[in-house]
Amino acid sequence: MSIDTDTAARVARLARIRVAQDDLPALASEFNAILGFIEQLNEVDVEGVEPMVSVTPQRLKRRDDVVTDGDRQAQILANAPDAREGFFAVPKVVE
Amino acid sequence: MTAPNDLTVAAARDALRRGDLTAVDVTRSCLDAIDGADALNAFAHRTPDLAMDRARAADARLKDGNAPDLCGIPLGIKDLFCTQGVPGQAGSRILQGFRPEYESTVTARLRDAGAVMLGKLNMDEFAMGSSNETSVYGPAVNPWRRAGDDTALTPGGSSGGSAAAVAAGLCLAATGTDTGGSIRQPAAFTGITGLKPTYGRCSRWGIVAFASSLDQAGPMTRDVRDAAILLGAMAGHDPLDSTSADLPVPDFEAALKGDIRGKVIGIPGEYRMDGMPDAIDALWRDGIAMMKDAGAEIRDISLPHTKYALPAYYVIAPAEASSNLARYDGVRFGHRATLDQGDGITEMYEKTRAEGFGDEVKRRVMVGTYVLSAGFYDAYYNRARKVRTLIKRDFDRAFADGVDAILTPATPSPAFALGAMQDADPVQMYLNDVFTVTVNLAGLPAIALPTGQDGAGLPLGLQLIGRPWGEAELLDAAYSLERAAGFVARPDRWW
Numbered sequence: 001m002s003i004d005t006d007t008a009a010r011v012a013r014l015a016r017i018r019v020a021q022d023d024l025p026a027l028a029s030e031f032n033a034i035l036g037f038i039e040q041l042n043e044v045d046v047e048g049v050e051p052m053v054s055v056t057p058q059r060l061k062r063r064d065d066v067v068t069d070g071d072r073q074a075q076i077l078a079n080a081p082d083a084r085e086g087f088f089a090v091p092k093v094v095e
Numbered sequence: 096m097t098a099p100n101d102l103t104v105a106a107a108r109d110a111l112r113r114g115d116l117t118a119v120d121v122t123r124s125c126l127d128a129i130d131g132a133d134a135l136n137a138f139a140h141r142t143p144d145l146a147m148d149r150a151r152a153a154d155a156r157l158k159d160g161n162a163p164d165l166c167g168i169p170l171g172i173k174d175l176f177c178t179q180g181v182p183g184q185a186g187s188r189i190l191q192g193f194r195p196e197y198e199s200t201v202t203a204r205l206r207d208a209g210a211v212m213l214g215k216l217n218m219d220e221f222a223m224g225s226s227n228e229t230s231v232y233g234p235a236v237n238p239w240r241r242a243g244d245d246t247a248l249t250p251g252g253s254s255g256g257s258a259a260a261v262a263a264g265l266c267l268a269a270t271g272t273d274t275g276g277s278i279r280q281p282a283a284f285t286g287i288t289g290l291k292p293t294y295g296r297c298s299r300w301g302i303v304a305f306a307s308s309l310d311q312a313g314p315m316t317r318d319v320r321d322a323a324i325l326l327g328a329m330a331g332h333d334p335l336d337s338t339s340a341d342l343p344v345p346d347f348e349a350a351l352k353g354d355i356r357g358k359v360i361g362i363p364g365e366y367r368m369d370g371m372p373d374a375i376d377a378l379w380r381d382g383i384a385m386m387k388d389a390g391a392e393i394r395d396i397s398l399p400h401t402k403y404a405l406p407a408y409y410v411i412a413p414a415e416a417s418s419n420l421a422r423y424d425g426v427r428f429g430h431r432a433t434l435d436q437g438d439g440i441t442e443m444y445e446k447t448r449a450e451g452f453g454d455e456v457k458r459r460v461m462v463g464t465y466v467l468s469a470g471f472y473d474a475y476y477n478r479a480r481k482v483r484t485l486i487k488r489d490f491d492r493a494f495a496d497g498v499d500a501i502l503t504p505a506t507p508s509p510a511f512a513l514g515a516m517q518d519a520d521p522v523q524m525y526l527n528d529v530f531t532v533t534v535n536l537a538g539l540p541a542i543a544l545p546t547g548q549d550g551a552g553l554p555l556g557l558q559l560i561g562r563p564w565g566e567a568e569l570l571d572a573a574y575s576l577e578r579a580a581g582f583v584a585r586p587d588r589w590w
Contacts, residue, residue: 008461011461011464011465011468012461013445014468015417015448015457015460015461015464016421016424016441016444016445016448017445017448017449017452017457017460017461018442018445018446018448018449019457027458027461030458030520030521031461031462031465033520033521033522034409034458034462034521034522035462035465037405037406037409038406038409038466038475038479039406040402040403041403041406041407041410041475041478041479041482042478043403044400044403044478044481044482044485046478046481046482046485049481049484049485050484051477051480051483051484052480052481052483052484052487053480054308054338055294055483055536055537055538056293056294056295056338056340056538056563058295058338058340060337061337061341063334072196075196075197076196076427078194079193079194079195079196079427079428079429080426080428081425081426081428081430081431082431088426088427090440091434091438091439091440091442091443092439093439
C-alpha cells in the first residue's frame with residue numbers, strides 16, 4: 001500500500017489540517033514509512049481473535065438518568081477565542 | 096545535611112511531622128532551585144504564590160496533627176493535568192492561553208492531601224514524543240551529562256520536564272502520564288523511579304486525552320517508597336471517569352517488605368533484541384543476578400507477540416488521538432487562526448489546526464485519520480485491536496503459569512543527545528518505546544527504576560511488570576531490586 005500526494009491531501013482534508021501543496025510529497029513519504037512499519041501486523045494470524053474493546057474487563061457503571069451538572073455558561077465560555085452574548089462565535093456557516 | 100529540595104518525599108514527610116522542617120522551608124528551597132535551573136527548561140508555568148499559600152496552609156494542618164503523607168510536600172505537575180486557574184497547554188501552541196476552569200481528579204486528590212503545587216512541567220506536545228523535543232516550550236534538558244562531555248541530552252519524553260525536575264532536585268516528586276512509555280522512559284533516562292499503574296487505577300478525568308484506552312497517570316519519584324506514597328494519594332475510583340476502577344486502594348507503602356524469596360521473576364526472551372547495546376544487556380544480566388541473589392526464582396518465559404506491539408500501538412494510539420484531538424477546532428478554547436476575507440468555518444478549522452499543532456501531532460492525527468477512514472478500518476484498526484488481544488493474552492498466560500513479575504530493560508539505550516534524531520525517520524524515534532509499549536496495550540502496571548550506569552556515567556533503568564491491580568506486590572519487588580542495586584548516583588550540578 002503506497003500513499004500518493006492525492007491520498008495525503010485527502011487525509012489532511014479529512015483531518016481538517018491545512019497542508020501546503022509543496023509539503024504533500026514529504027508528508028506522503030512519511031505516511032509510507034509509518035504504514036510500512038505497521039504492515040508487519042499482516043504477519044499475525046488473527047483468525048477468530050476478538051478485537052480488544054476494553055483492556056480491563058468491567059461493566060460500565062450505571063447511575064440514575066438525572067441532571068447532575070450545568071448552569072456554568074460563564075465558565076464554559078471563559079476560554080473561547082470568540083464568545084458573544086452567551087454563545088460561541090464562529091464565521092458565518094449558512095448564507 | 097541534605098538540602099530540603101533534595102529530600103525524598105518520605106524523609107520530608109517525617110521531618111515535617113517531627114517539626115524539624117516547615118512546608119514553607121521545603122517549598123522555598125524548591126522555588127529557589129527552580130529559579131536557578133532555567134537551563135533545564137523543566138517548568139513551563141511556575142506558580143510560586145499558589146505554592147506559598149498552600150505551604151502555609153499545610154504548616155497549619157501539620158500543627159494540628161494527623162496530616163496526610165503528602166501534606167506540605169512540593170510537587171511538580173505535568174502540563175497535561177488541568178489545574179484550576181493555572182495555564183495548561185499540554186505542551187501545545189493550540190492551547191495557548193488556556194486556563195482550565197476545573198481541576199483534574201488526580202491533582203485534586205493531591206491538593207486535598209495537602210501537597211504543594213510548584214507549577215506545570217514541560218512535556219512533548221500532547222504527550223506525543225520520546226525526547227521532549229516536540230514541546231512548544233522547547234525541549235527540557237537532562238541534568239545528567241556524559242562524563243567529560245558538555246553535549247545537552249534529552250531527559251526523554253513525553254514526561255521529560257517531570258523527569259528533569261525530579262532528577263535535578265527542583266521538586267520532591269512529580270506527576271507524569273504514560274501512554275506508551277512516557278513515565279518509564281524518561282525515568283530511566285534521568286536515574287529516577289517512574290510507575291505506570293494498572294489502566295483504571297488513577298482517574299483520567301481532567302487530564303488532556305491523547306489515547307484514552309492507553310493513557311494512565313502515575314508518580315515520578317526519587318525512589319520506590321516515594322512512588323508507593325504518591326500512588327496511594329493519586330489512585331482511587333472516580334465516577335467522572337467510567338474506566339476508573341471501583342477497587343480499594345491498598346496501603347502501598349506498608350507493602351514494602353523487601354522480601355522477594357520464592358517469587359517467580361519472568362525473563363522474556365523476545366526482549367533480547369538484535370543490536371542491543373552491551374551496557375543494556377549487562378544491566379539486564381546484573382538485574383537478573385540481583386533478584387536471584389535476593390531469593391527470587393528466575394524463569395525464562397515467552398511473550399510471542401512482543402514484536403507486534405509497536406506497530407499495533409502506532410495504529411491504535413494515532414486512531415484514538417485523531418478522535419480526541421478533533422476538539423481543538425478554534426471554537427471553545429485555545430488558539431484560533433486569523434482568517435482572511437471570505438474564509439468560512441472549514442478554513443477556520445484547517446488554518447487553526449495547521450498553526451496550532453506541531454509536526455509530530457499533525458502526523459499522528461493524520462495517520463489516525465487514515466487508519467480509521469472508510470476502507471482501511473478493518474485492515475488497520477481492527478487488525479491492530481486483535482493483535483492487542485493477543486499481546487494481552489501472552490501476559491495473561493505468563494501470570495497464569497505462576498510468574499509474579501517480569502523483568503526487562505526499560506529502554507534500548509541511555510539518554511541521547513538533543514537533536515540527534517532530528518533527521519531520522521519518525522519510526523526511529525518510536526523504537527524508544529519498544530520495551531514499554533506492550534504494558535500499555537495490556538493495561539498492566541510497570542515500574543522503571545535506576546540500577547546501573549553506562550560507560551559514560553549515564554543512568555540506566557530496568558523495568559518490572561506486574562499483574563493487573565498488583566501494584567503493591569510490584570512495588571515490593573521493585574523495592575528488593577532497588578536495595579540490591581544500591582543506585583545512589585546523582586547528576587553533577589552544571590546548570
